[in-house]
Amino acid sequence: MHTPVTAPPSGKQYHISFANYHAVIVELGAGIRVLERDDRSVLESYDEAAICDGAHGANLVPWPNRVFGGGYRFMDHDYRLPLTEPDAGNAIHGLVRWLPFWATHLTQNSVTLEAVLHPTPWYPFLLRVRFSYELSANGLVITTELLNQGAQACPVAVGHHPYLSPGNDQNIDTALFSASANQTQSALGESEAADSHLELPQLVGDRVLDTTFTIPTGAPSGRGWARLTGSDHRTVELWTDPSYRYLQIFTGDTLPNERRRKAMAVEPMTAPPNALQSGQDLLVLQPRETLETQWGVGLR
Secondary structure (H helix, E strand, C coil): CCCCCCCCCCCCCCEEEEEEEEEEEEEEEECEEEECCCCEEEEEECCCCCCCCCCEEEEECCCCCEEECCCCCCCEEECCCCCCCCCCEEECCCCCCCCCCCEECCCEEEEEEEEEEEECCCCCEEEEEEEEEEECCCEEEEEEEEEEEEECCCCCCEEEEEEEECCCCCCHCCCCECCCCCCCECCCCCCEEEEEECCCCCCCCCCCCCCEEEEECCCCCEEEEEEEECCCCCCEEEEEECCEEEEEEEECCCCCCCCCCCCCCEHHHHCCHHHHHHHHEEEECCCCCCEEEEEEEEEE
């Protein structure tokens, strides 16, 4: 008997490679399902037969993190987003995570996926969203382009949710972590004194973080960065262009046991949590205006 082929929950799988790097980009949300070098995980992956969990590799548009209570005001109008974190009563991680994207460009080492975020009562704006992925000897570069195709200005912020891997079958407790970030804010908006400076590599140990760090401006390279070195002495390095003002660092303590502290989420964000509500570093795109941002990650 013929067994019907079941499509992966994340949709079409786009495999790209360069030298000893291999990545899998998926149709749903244009997220990163796999990134590895020499069969060593660079980003923690999820199985092709699984639904993406913990926002692994997800893109967070038109806001990252949370909108507390789901309500926001823009141009003298009040809107209420679906509460996608119902237990806490928040709207979390934007509107494109579960949106199908289509490939507009595909080569051996690159792929570009696009989607249109159509107006809804909770976000009545018309936004074309494009993610381009390219592998090289330095790793994976991700370019995000947002185009306001509507007739009115629209509020946007951009984020991403990669989990840096300490190595296959390892956990982060024995890894060294550092980042170009020195100011903190907890996920609930409370000030924290601990872990306020991350520039020097430190053992992760038993630290528990779900914390927003500000990337200092004026760095010589103009880039933010974060590094995680596993017990195999290999280092995953993530960098961001100056568009990204914040890093959300998450040690994965609230994930299920099989995922708990297996990788370090380092989330580049152009705005902090609750930006749609607070307006802090929120970007406003005028009709036909485009926003482009870039970040990357590799293993050395």
